[in-house]
Amino acid sequence: xxxxxxTQDNLPEMAExxxxxxxxxxxxxxxxxxxxxxxxxxxxxxxxxxxRITAPAEFWEKHLWDSLRGIAPKQEFIPGIEQSKxxxxxxxxxxxxxxxxxxxxxxxxxxxxxxxxKKIAFLETILSALAMKNxxxxxxxxxxIGQQRQHRENYDVAVIxxxxxxxxxxxxxxxxxxxxxxxxxxRGSWSEAENESLETAVSQLGGEIELIEEFTTPLSQxxxxxxxxxxxxxxxxxxxxxxxxxTQKPI
Ligand code: SAM
Numbered sequence: 001x002x003x004x005x006x007t008q009d010n011l012p013e014m015a016e017x018x019x020x021x022x023x024x025x026x027x028x029x030x031x032x033x034x035x036x037x038x039x040x041x042x043x044x045x046x047x048x049x050x051x052r053i054t055a056p057a058e059f060w061e062k063h064l065w066d067s068l069r070g071i072a073p074k075q076e077f078i079p080g081i082e083q084s085k086x087x088x089x090x091x092x093x094x095x096x097x098x099x100x101x102x103x104x105x106x107x108x109x110x111x112x113x114x115x116x117x118k119k120i121a122f123l124e125t126i127l128s129a130l131a132m133k134n135x136x137x138x139x140x141x142x143x144x145i146g147q148q149r150q151h152r153e154n155y156d157v158a159v160i161x162x163x164x165x166x167x168x169x170x171x172x173x174x175x176x177x178x179x180x181x182x183x184x185x186x187r188g189s190w191s192e193a194e195n196e197s198l199e200t201a202v203s204q205l206g207g208e209i210e211l212i213e214e215f216t217t218p219l220s221q222x223x224x225x226x227x228x229x230x231x232x233x234x235x236x237x238x239x240x241x242x243x244x245x246x247t248q249k250p251i
Pocket of ligand 1: 090094096097115141
């Protein structure tokens with residue numbers, strides 16, 4: 001199926017691609033939830049500038065498929081993710097990748113963190129419209145949340161997509177992850193220079209690079225990378241640094 005032939009009505013027909021690329025298929029209920037999520041995002045976009053990705057095919061590929069590609073095939077890295085794991089999506093925006101992840105792992109608890117109040121308010125309406133009981137929102141800055149006792153080193157998995165450069169993403173994510181847990185940084189392109197800055201940051205934050213995976217998206221063949229960072233030691237208390245410092249002076 002090509003992009004041009006996709007319409008809002010045939011999103012459910014993407015089953016074959018799910019199967020080929022992720023060796024997984026949504027249930028009928030999950031299809032319906034994805035469809036509803038799409039409609040809610042389009043509706044929300046009329047008032048809020050949530051996302052530029054609104055065409056059905058693009059939404060399917062860049063929001064749904066991309067969100068799940070980072071985590072669904074990685075069950076060997078995240079043993080038992082389908083069972084009562086605590087997951088945090090940092091800088092979730094309109095709910096990606098956290099909402100699709102929450103929809104396919106209903107037994108895991110997904111915290112959707114963003115610093116923008118209007119996005120958090122919108123996500124509240126999404127969670128309630130989808131009856132997604134395993135999701136909750138959190139308004140705040142990752143730099144502050146990462147220093148709060150109830151959140152620091154309290155998550156099995158942190159996911160972060162399109163928030164900042166790689167060492168900033170690592171500084172936001174690793175303090176929130178428990179020892180033995182995993183941070184997943186979603187990226188488009190990736191370079192050798194970034195590899196070096198990631199290594200420097202990760203070693204200071206109590207992490208180690210487990211895997212950098214390169215792949216292309218199934219419809220537009222766009223380049224993607226996912227960085228899987230294991231949490232191997234406690235993060236020194238000096239991280240994350242104060243609000244704005246990680247972006248002004250990346251590690
Ligand atoms: N992750 C979503 C996605 O991939 O579609 C949204 C990406 S959007 C470009 C970046 C989001 O990160 C914005 O909603 C912004 O409010 C949030 N953000 C940026 N810095 C943040 C911080 N320090 N703490 C929490 N949220 C932050």
